[in-house]
Amino acid sequence: xxxxxxxxxxxxxxxxxxxxxxxxxxxxxxxxxxxxxxxxxxxxxxxxxxxxxxxxxxxxxxxxxxxxxxxxxxxxxxxxxx
Amino acid sequence: xxxxxxxxxxxxxxxxxxxxxxxxxxxxxxxxxxxxxxxxxxxxxxxxxxxxxxxxxxxxxxxxxxxxxxxxxxxxxxxxxxxxxxxxxxxxxxxxxxxxxxxxxxxxxxxxxxxxxxxxxxxxxxxxxxxxxxxxxxxxxxxxxxxxxxxxxxxxxxxxxxxxxxxxxxxxxxxxxxxxxxxxxxxxxxxxxxxxxxxxxxxxxxxxxxxxxxxxxxxxxxxxxxxxxxxxxxxxxxxxxxx
Numbered sequence: 001x002x003x004x005x006x007x008x009x010x011x012x013x014x015x016x017x018x019x020x021x022x023x024x025x026x027x028x029x030x031x032x033x034x035x036x037x038x039x040x041x042x043x044x045x046x047x048x049x050x051x052x053x054x055x056x057x058x059x060x061x062x063x064x065x066x067x068x069x070x071x072x073x074x075x076x077x078x079x080x081x082x
Numbered sequence: 083x084x085x086x087x088x089x090x091x092x093x094x095x096x097x098x099x100x101x102x103x104x105x106x107x108x109x110x111x112x113x114x115x116x117x118x119x120x121x122x123x124x125x126x127x128x129x130x131x132x133x134x135x136x137x138x139x140x141x142x143x144x145x146x147x148x149x150x151x152x153x154x155x156x157x158x159x160x161x162x163x164x165x166x167x168x169x170x171x172x173x174x175x176x177x178x179x180x181x182x183x184x185x186x187x188x189x190x191x192x193x194x195x196x197x198x199x200x201x202x203x204x205x206x207x208x209x210x211x212x213x214x215x216x217x218x219x220x221x222x223x224x225x226x227x228x229x230x231x232x233x234x235x236x237x238x239x240x241x242x243x244x245x246x247x248x249x250x251x252x253x254x255x256x257x258x259x260x261x262x263x264x265x266x267x268x269x270x271x272x273x274x275x276x277x278x279x280x281x282x283x284x285x286x287x288x289x290x291x292x293x294x295x296x297x298x299x300x301x302x303x304x305x306x307x308x309x310x311x312x313x314x315x316x317x318x319x320x321x322x323x324x325x
Contacts (some may be wrong), residue, residue: 054147056228064235065313069320
């Protein structure tokens with residue numbers, strides 16, 4: 001197994017864990033942060049798959065704008081899922 | 083019961099997707115094995131459309147970045163539609179979320195001095211980076227959409243650091259409208275000069291230089307300004323909900 005496969009595998013497993021956490025956890029703020037982590041890892045994967053332009057867009061929109069908007073929505077509603 | 087059913091459906095969807103993706107070649111494939119149908123000459127050829135873009139793209143559009151050549155030149159009309167979709171989305175968010183400003187000054191907690199100073203310093207650099215991305219869209223990876231998103235994230239930084247900060251609605255709208263008009267105007271100019279909408283009528287210049295690729299940089303600067311002001315408007319509508 002070469003380095004590229006190993007790094008991709010570690011990133012993909014971390015991304016899957018973050019996605020499951022985002023779906024299952026009762027704390028909505030942590031769920032939003034976990035979704036941000038998913039976008040961040042996706043953007044790193046785009047970068048190592050040689051799509052830097054998509055990586056820039058994913059990092060700024062997925063990990064930046066949508067995360068901030070979601071946290072703002074949580075701030076105006078409730079933090080804990082019932 | 084619901085959870086089990088959901089799990090079964092998820093596994094089924096995964097299996098179907100895996101079966102579908104099994105036949106899609108990934109990475110280096112031998113293109114000589116594949117035959118493509120060419121509807122113009124009504125024959126099967128070895129030359130695929132992606133191969134044509136890679137071989138002839140630089141010559142036909144003058145753009146060093148082939149992704150930009152496809153997005154702005156070959157598929158320029160699609161990009162106009164994409165920008166229109168984003169404009170409608172931003173208008174919808176603005177009309178749903180906009181609440182008239184009340185003159186009631188509520189207590190807001192200020193961020194600490196480190197955050198305020200750092201975001202004030204970084205703001206200009208992030209805007210500069212966004213502008214760099216869309217000005218060099220035809221030379222380096224990136225383009226109007228990533229550049230606009232980076233510019234919007236710089237405004238987001240100011241919204242987070244200063245709870246009272248609000249972008250000027252008027253100047254955002256003026257920038258957005260002018261950028262959209264530039265895009266459509268360049269397209270119509272091509273229609274008048276050469277007979278095709280969005281025809282690349284300016285001289286191509288030398289490849290890898292900033293002033294090259296004809297109208298592609300003009301369109302990408304317009305797209306960058308438009309996307310940046312639209313996303314900033316969305317952030318403003320979301321963050322600026324006044325109570």
